[in-house]
Amino acid sequence: MSMAEGVIVAKARSMHGEALSEEMYQELLHKKSVAEIAGYLKHETSYAAALKDVRENNIHRGQLESILRQEIFKKTMKLYRYADAAMKPYYRLHMQQIEIDLILSRIRVLISQEYEAAIAEFPIFLKPYTSFDLLRLGNVHSFDELLDVLKHTMYYAILLPYRVKKGEENDIDYTKIETQLQVQHYTHTFQVIDKTLKGKSRKAVKQYFATQIELSNIEKIYRYKKYFNAREDVIRESLVPVHEHLSAAFVEELIAQPNARAFIKLLQSSTYRLRRIMYILNIIPIPFCMHWRRRIFTILSMPRWYIPAICILQSVSWKISSILLKVCVITYLSRICSAC
Numbered sequence: 001m002s003m004a005e006g007v008i009v010a011k012a013r014s015m016h017g018e019a020l021s022e023e024m025y026q027e028l029l030h031k032k033s034v035a036e037i038a039g040y041l042k043h044e045t046s047y048a049a050a051l052k053d054v055r056e057n058n059i060h061r062g063q064l065e066s067i068l069r070q071e072i073f074k075k076t077m078k079l080y081r082y083a084d085a086a087m088k089p090y091y092r093l094h095m096q097q098i099e100i101d102l103i104l105s106r107i108r109v110l111i112s113q114e115y116e117a118a119i120a121e122f123p124i125f126l127k128p129y130t131s132f133d134l135l136r137l138g139n140v141h142s143f144d145e146l147l148d149v150l151k152h153t154m155y156y157a158i159l160l161p162y163r164v165k166k167g168e169e170n171d172i173d174y175t176k177i178e179t180q181l182q183v184q185h186y187t188h189t190f191q192v193i194d195k196t197l198k199g200k201s202r203k204a205v206k207q208y209f210a211t212q213i214e215l216s217n218i219e220k221i222y223r224y225k226k227y228f229n230a231r232e233d234v235i236r237e238s239l240v241p242v243h244e245h246l247s248a249a250f251v252e253e254l255i256a257q258p259n260a261r262a263f264i265k266l267l268q269s270s271t272y273r274l275r276r277i278m279y280i281l282n283i284i285p286i287p288f289c290m291h292w293r294r295r296i297f298t299i300l301s302m303p304r305w306y307i308p309a310i311c312i313l314q315s316v317s318w319k320i321s322s323i324l325l326k327v328c329v330i331t332y333l334s335r336i337c338s339a340c
Contacts, residue, residue, distance in 0.1 A: 004084045011082070015075055018046040034061050047071065070125050073098075090196040093189050099130055100181045103155060106140055107177060110169045115141070142166040158184055175238050182240050186213055210244035217242075217251065218272065226260035245271035 020028075024045060031037045038056035041047045050071045054064075076094055083091045102123070109118045118138075127134045136149045143164050150156045158180050164171050186209065193205055217239045224230040224238070235255050243251065250270060257263040267273075 002084060004082055004087070007082045008079050012079055015078075020045060034059065034064060038064050066123060069123055073126065087196055089192050093185075093192060095129060096185055096188070098126065099132070099155070100185055102126070102130070102134070102137060103146075103150070103159075103181065104174075104178055106137055106146065107172060107174060110140070110143065110146070111172055111174060113169070143169065143172065154184065154188075155181065175234075179238050179240065182213075182216075186240055186242060207244060210242050213240045213242040214244050214246060216240065218254075218267065221251075221254050222260060222263060225257065225263050232256060 027040060027044075028037055031040060035056050035058075038051065038054060038059050042051040042054060042056060047068070050067055054067065080088075080091045080094075105118075109115060122138045124134070124138075130137075131153050132149050132155075137146075140146045140149060143159075143162075144166065147156060147159060147163060150159065159177060162173050162177050189209055190206065193202055193209070197205055220238050221235055224235045232255050239251070241248075246254075254263055254266060257266055
């Protein structure tokens with residue numbers, strides 16, 4: 001491990017030590033409003049500095065999410081600046097995933113036409129770091145405008161085959177676009193890993209990303225089975241074709257299961273046999289199933305003798321991101337209760 005890597009790992013571990021504990025997450029789950037969550041984070045956790053100017057009784061969910069996203073990014077950049085020049089492409093993978101999330105978010109806005117609501121939650125603080133003009137992306141009102149913003153990036157060629165005319169935004173094939181962006185991202189990720197890492201480090205990080213992909217595929221299959229009764233070909237086309245702990249044949253068996261209950265039963269016979277999977281997948285609403293990824297190291301028997309800096313970095317990010325999840329879940333449940 002180089003001196004730069006040692007510094008990054010030490011700082012990442014320090015950040016991880018400030019992460020919320022299991023007890024703190026339980027406290028957050030019992031909060032009844034965004035104001036209570038903001039107040040708890042401000043007065044009882046390490047996010048006091050990030051929230052010091054916030055008046056918790058006046059903050060809404062979008063504002064709180066924006067502040068916490070900035071905190072995630074600040075932590076990322078603190079680690080990034082210590083990286084060797086040869087490792088910069090490796091650490092930039094995190095930024096590429098953020099860019100994909102921004103693009104997909106804007107495509108969802110195009111489909112929903114909810115332009116005003118999107119403005120309040122737009123992450124302007126990322127403007128100096130994106131490979132495209134972020135302000136122009138925030139003003140996109142058609143697929144052609146989106147393509148124009150992304151013209152000189154790796155994303156343009158991916159999105160071009162899915163172009164629709166203005167006024168036909170409901171016909172955008174969001175699922176295929178999402179899948180192709182993720183396939184390209186992970187293809188690039190593995191290429192970067194091969195160029196920048198060696199030996200045990202390369203093997204461990206590849207396993208980490210492959211497992212991340214596999215968990216995402218499991219989540220997608222489950223959602224399609226439980227909520228949409230989707231056809232097998234639709235499910236298959238939404239998956240990133242990477243296999244780590246599950247063979248391609250076993251994934252096909254999962255896809256072929258008649259319902260979510262049968263899916264869970266078969267999954268529990270695999271590497272991912274954990275009792276709390278039923279609880280996690282059933283209690284969290286459709287948009288928020290990503291939460292259980294933060295337990296990747298407790299779910300799997302991954303090697304603990306080496307934790308690459310980017311894995312620690314993403315673990316820190318997941319800890320903060322899961323707060324966003326709690327904010328969303330509480331708000332979501334509050335809306336349901338109000339409608340009852």
